[in-house]
Amino acid sequence: MVSELRIDRVLAPNPGPFTLTGTNTWIASFGKEAIVIDPGPRLADHEAAIVRGLEERRPSGILVTHNHEDHAPLANPLARQFEIPAYGHAPGPDFEPDLTLVEGDRLPLGEKELLVLATPGHSDDHLCFQIDQVLFSGDHIMGGSSVMVEDLARYLASLRRLRPLGLERIYPGHGPEIDHPDEVIDWYVAHRLQREREILAALEAGATSVAEIVEIIYREVDPSLHSLAAVSVAAHLRKLEEAGPG
Numbered sequence: 420m421v422s423e424l425r426i427d428r429v430l431a432p433n434p435g436p437f438t439l440t441g442t443n444t445w446i447a448s449f450g451k452e453a454i455v456i457d458p459g460p461r462l463a464d465h466e467a468a469i470v471r472g473l474e475e476r477r478p479s480g481i482l483v484t485h486n487h488e489d490h491a492p493l494a495n496p497l498a499r500q501f502e503i504p505a506y507g508h509a510p511g512p513d514f515e516p517d518l519t520l521v522e523g524d525r526l527p528l529g530e531k532e533l534l535v536l537a538t539p540g541h542s543d544d545h546l547c548f549q550i551d552q553v554l555f556s557g558d559h560i561m562g563g564s565s566v567m568v569e570d571l572a573r574y575l576a577s578l579r580r581l582r583p584l585g586l587e588r589i590y591p592g593h594g595p596e597i598d599h600p601d602e603v604i605d606w607y608v609a610h611r612l613q614r615e616r617e618i619l620a621a622l623e624a625g626a627t628s629v630a631e632i633v634e635i636i637y638r639e640v641d642p643s644l645h646s647l648a649a650v651s652v653a654a655h656l657r658k659l660e661e662a663g664p665g
């Protein structure tokens with residue numbers, strides 16, 4: 420049998436308004452070699468499910484897209500269990516990378532290679548991982564939802580850099596796989612620019628605070644998400660101030 424890239428999802432039992440159905444932990448493997456991407460929250464059941472999901476394959480590394488609590492905390496315990504490195508861009512409250520990844524780094528996976536892309540915006544430390552035309556997007560792009568953005572100018576640049584890659588599939592940190600990446604990338608860019616126009620309109624209508632802008636433009640969004648929306652609105656305002664619209 421010819422070996423090929425295999426990708427399995429282990430869904431963490433942490434559903435919620437911020438995490439959709441829960442965190443997607445991805446196992447990417449080639450033959451018996453595997454890596455685990457975004458092991459997720461530190462839950463014993465989830466850790467056991469990842470170990471079961473690996474079957475006879477042995478992981479060579481645990482990779483973290485970014486330091487949010489629904490992605491990173493299980494990385495160090497899982498890496499210790501297999502005596503392999505945990506990889507990420509920067510330390511965080513629940514994560515200490517054994518090895519640091521930066522833009523352009525490459526990790527072998529059987530006959531394949533995993534390429535590290537720096538994609539700041541959702542968070543400063545955010546990475547995506549590319550194997551062939553497949554991208555593991557963390558929270559840079561989610562399945563069926565927009566994302567919270569901390570730094571909008573960098574986020575838009577991190578989205579636009581994906582477009583020329585000719586991606587065929589995205590495996591996001593939350594939600595279902597994405598089979599038409601370019602359409603979704605274009606939608607994400609258009610959505611942020613649409614929000615920017617709405618924010619400019621809210622300012623013109625007399626809104627004077629982030630909270631007032633959120634009240635106006637996110638009125639159709641579940642109020643439990645308004646605190647996240649406020650982070651994105653603040654990021655929009657900083658970008659408008661520093662770089663202007665567009």
Ligand SMILES: [Zn+2]
Nearest residue numbers: 485487541558
């Ligand atoms: Zn996140």
